[in-house]
Amino acid sequence: MEFSSKLLEKAVNEMSQLPGIGKRTALRLVLHLLKQPQERTGFLTEALMNMRHQIRFCESCHNISDEKICEICAQPSRNHQTICVVEDVRDVMAIENTGQFKGIYHVLGGKISPIEGVGPSQLTITSLVEKVKSGKVSEIIFALSSTIEGDTTNFYIYKQIADSSILVSTIARGIAVGDELEYADEVTLGRSILHRIPFENNYKNS
Amino acid sequence: MEFSSKLLEKAVNEMSQLPGIGKRTALRLVLHLLKQPQERTGFLTEALMNMRHQIRFCESCHNISDEKICEICAQPSRNHQTICVVEDVRDVMAIENTGQFKGIYHVLGGKISPIEGVGPSQLTITSLVEKVKSGKVSEIIFALSSTIEGDTTNFYIYKQIADSSILVSTIARGIAVGDELEYADEVTLGRSILHRIPFENNYKNS
Numbered sequence: 001m002e003f004s005s006k007l008l009e010k011a012v013n014e015m016s017q018l019p020g021i022g023k024r025t026a027l028r029l030v031l032h033l034l035k036q037p038q039e040r041t042g043f044l045t046e047a048l049m050n051m052r053h054q055i056r057f058c059e060s061c062h063n064i065s066d067e068k069i070c071e072i073c074a075q076p077s078r079n080h081q082t083i084c085v086v087e088d089v090r091d092v093m094a095i096e097n098t099g100q101f102k103g104i105y106h107v108l109g110g111k112i113s114p115i116e117g118v119g120p121s122q123l124t125i126t127s128l129v130e131k132v133k134s135g136k137v138s139e140i141i142f143a144l145s146s147t148i149e150g151d152t153t154n155f156y157i158y159k160q161i162a163d164s165s166i167l168v169s170t171i172a173r174g175i176a177v178g179d180e181l182e183y184a185d186e187v188t189l190g191r192s193i194l195h196r197i198p199f200e201n202n203y204k205n206s
Numbered sequence: 207m208e209f210s211s212k213l214l215e216k217a218v219n220e221m222s223q224l225p226g227i228g229k230r231t232a233l234r235l236v237l238h239l240l241k242q243p244q245e246r247t248g249f250l251t252e253a254l255m256n257m258r259h260q261i262r263f264c265e266s267c268h269n270i271s272d273e274k275i276c277e278i279c280a281q282p283s284r285n286h287q288t289i290c291v292v293e294d295v296r297d298v299m300a301i302e303n304t305g306q307f308k309g310i311y312h313v314l315g316g317k318i319s320p321i322e323g324v325g326p327s328q329l330t331i332t333s334l335v336e337k338v339k340s341g342k343v344s345e346i347i348f349a350l351s352s353t354i355e356g357d358t359t360n361f362y363i364y365k366q367i368a369d370s371s372i373l374v375s376t377i378a379r380g381i382a383v384g385d386e387l388e389y390a391d392e393v394t395l396g397r398s399i400l401h402r403i404p405f406e407n408n409y410k411n412s
Binding site: 004 | 207208209210211212213214216217219220221223224225226227231233234235236237238239240244246247248249250251253254255256257258259260261264269270271272276277278294295296298299302303
C-alpha cells in the first residue's frame with residue numbers, strides 16, 4: 001500500500017498490529033476516526049491508555065479487576081471452597097452469564113503452549129497449587145478448552161495437586177443443547193455416550 | 207456483557223464504536239493489548255492522536271496529505287488537465303496502484319446520500335466546479351462506485367459542468383478480468399455488451 005500521508009500510514013500500521021486486523025480493515029477504521037469529531041479519537045485513546053496503565057489483577061483469582069480483590073472474590077455469599085480454573089477473563093464472563101456457578105475462579109492467564117513459548121511459570125499455577133495446599137479448597141473444576149494445550153495444562157496442574165484429597169473435575173463435554181447429533185464430531189459424540197448421565201439429572205438445577 | 211472492571215468495560219465500549227467491531231471482537235483486541243508491553247498501547251494511541259490532530263487535506267485535490275499540496279498534485283510531470291473524481295483516499299490508492307492514470311485527482315470526501323444525511327455542501331463539489339470553470343481542465347473522469355448514491359453524485363456534478371466544453375467520462379463497467387461470464391450479474395453483463403470495445407484496443411496501453 002502506498003500512502004499519501006506518513007501520519008495516516010503510521011496509524012494504519014499500528015492498527016494492523018492488532019490480531020485479525022489487516023491493512024485494509026485498519027485503513028477503514030482509521031478513515032472512520034478521521035470522519036468523526038476529534039473527541040471520538042480522544043475518548044478511544046484515553047480509554048485504552050487508562051485501561052492499559054491502571055488495570056489491576058485480583059490478588060486472589062488473578063482476574064482483571066479495578067480493586068485489589070475482584071467483585072467475585074469479595075462476595076462472602078459465594079462458595080470459596082470451590083474453584084473453577086479458567087484461561088482468561090472471557091471465560092469468567094461466559095460462566096458468570098450462565099448463573100450456574102456459585103464458587104470462585106482462578107484465572108491462569110493462558111495455557112501451557114511450547115509452540116507459543118508459554119511455560120507453566122508464565123501462568124498463575126503456583127498460586128493455585130498454594131491455595132489447594134492451604135487446605136481451604138474442597139473442589140477444583142477445570143474449565144479450559146479441550147485442546148492439546150488445555151489438556152496439557154489440566155494434567156500439569158493435576159499432577160501437582162494429586163496428593164491432596166480434594167475433588168477434581170472437568171466441565172462436561174458433549175453435544176451442545178439444540179445441536180443435531182448427525183453433525184457432531186466423533187470424539188464429542190463418543191464422549192457424550194461414555195459419560196452419559198442419569199435421565200432425571202437433566203431436569204435438576206445445580 | 208458483565209465486566210469485572212470499569213476500565214476494561216470503557217475500553218471495550220470505545221473500541222466497539224468502530225465500524226464492524228462488535229463487543230466480542232473489541233474485547234479480544236483490548237485483551238490483546240493487555241498482554242502486550244505497555245509501549246504497544248502507547249504507540250497505537252499516539253499514532254491515532256497524531257493522525258487525527260495533525261493530518262491535513264491537500265488544498266487542491268482534498269486528498270489526505272501531510273503537506274499543503276499532496277505529493278500527486280505537486281508532481282509537474284502529471285497531467286493537471288485530466289481530473290479523476292473519486293470518493294476517498296482509498297480510491298486514490300487503488301487507482302495509483304494500477305499505474306494507468308497520469309492525471310490528478312479530486313477527492314469528494316463521500317457521495318451524496320440523503321439517507322446518511324450527506325448533502326452536496328458536505329462534499330468538495332464547489333471546488334471541483336470552480337476548477338472546471340477556471341478553464342484549466344480538459345477532462346473529468348468519474349470513478350465513483352456505481353450505486354444510486356454514486357450515480358446521483360455523478361449526475362449532480364455533471365449538471366453543473368455541462369455547459370463547459372470539457373470531456374466527461376466514467377470508468378468502464380464490465381466483467382472483471384479473470385471472472386467467469388456465467389456468474390456475472392445481468393446489468394454488468396448487459397453493459398459490457400452495450401459498451402463493447404474494438405478487439406485490438408484490449409492490447410493497447412493507455
